Amino acid sequence: SVQSGDRLVSINKKKIKPEEYSADGAMVYMRSCLEDDGVLNVTTEDPHGQDILINVTVIKPRPAMSYEDLGLVVWNWPFLCVKEIKDDSIFQHTALKETDQIAAINDIDCQKMREKAFAKCVRELPTEITITVIRRKHRYTGSFT
Numbered sequence: 501s502v503q504s505g506d507r508l509v510s511i512n513k514k515k516i517k518p519e520e521y522s523a524d525g526a527m528v529y530m531r532s533c534l535e536d537d538g539v540l541n542v543t544t545e546d547p548h549g550q551d552i553l554i555n556v557t558v559i560k561p562r563p564a565m566s567y568e569d570l571g572l573v574v575w576n577w578p579f580l581c582v583k584e585i586k587d588d589s590i591f592q593h594t595a596l597k598e599t600d601q602i603a604a605i606n607d608i609d610c611q612k613m614r615e616k617a618f619a620k621c622v623r624e625l626p627t628e629i630t631i632t633v634i635r636r637k638h639r640y641t642g643s644f645t
Contacts, residue, residue: 503589505571505639506544506545507545508521508526508542508543508544509531509543509544509545509591509614510541510542511524511526511529511539511540511541511542511543512537512539512541512635513541513593514594520592521556523579530542534557534559538558538559538561538614539557539558539559539593539594540555540556540557540558541554541557541593541594542554543595544562547611549634550636550637551616551634551635551637552634553603553615553629553632553633553634553635554595554596554600554632554633554635555631555632556591556594556595556596556630556631556632556633557628557629557630557631558572558590558591558606558628558629559627559628559629560590560625560626560627560629561590562624565586566618566623567618567622567623567624568619568627569607570589570591570622571583571585571586571587571588571589571591571592571607572584572586572589572596572622574584574592574615574618574619575612575615576600576613576615577599577613578617579601579602580601580602580610580611580613581598581599581600581601581602581612582596582598582599582602582633583598583599583621584598594637596631596633597635600633600635601633601634601635601636602618602631602633603622603632603633603634604631604632605618605622605625605629605630605631605632606621606625606628606629606630607630608621611622
């Protein structure tokens with residue numbers, strides 16, 4: 501989740517400069533992205549932190565979509581992580597990357613969740629899915645891989 505002091509980096513892969521939007525203006529732009537594109541991809545950073553949190557929101561085109569239909573494969577390594585994003589996935593054009601650690605889905609803590617529980621959770625969500633992931637900063641290079 502976004503914390504006080506975090507900096508907005510991008511909305512739907514559009515880089516945001518600090519002077520470009522006020523907080524209210526950014527919220528208006530986020531709502532319009534979600535309504536127009538059906539996807540909301542917000543990236544923030546903590547300028548003083550080591551890792552980043554990314555929230556990705558998608559709308560299921562069909563509420564009855566199964567976990568397999570979404571095209572997102574997760575596994576425990578040792579935490580619940582993104583293993584694969586298939587080419588036809590609704591997550592394909594989001595900020596999710598393989599090896600991202602899944603922290604939450606619709607504010608449900610995934611810290612101790614296994615793959616089957618995640619699949620069940622995704623199936624039971626009606627339309628909107630928000631996944632919060634932790635992207636670890638590489639300890640030697642300082643980059644995010």
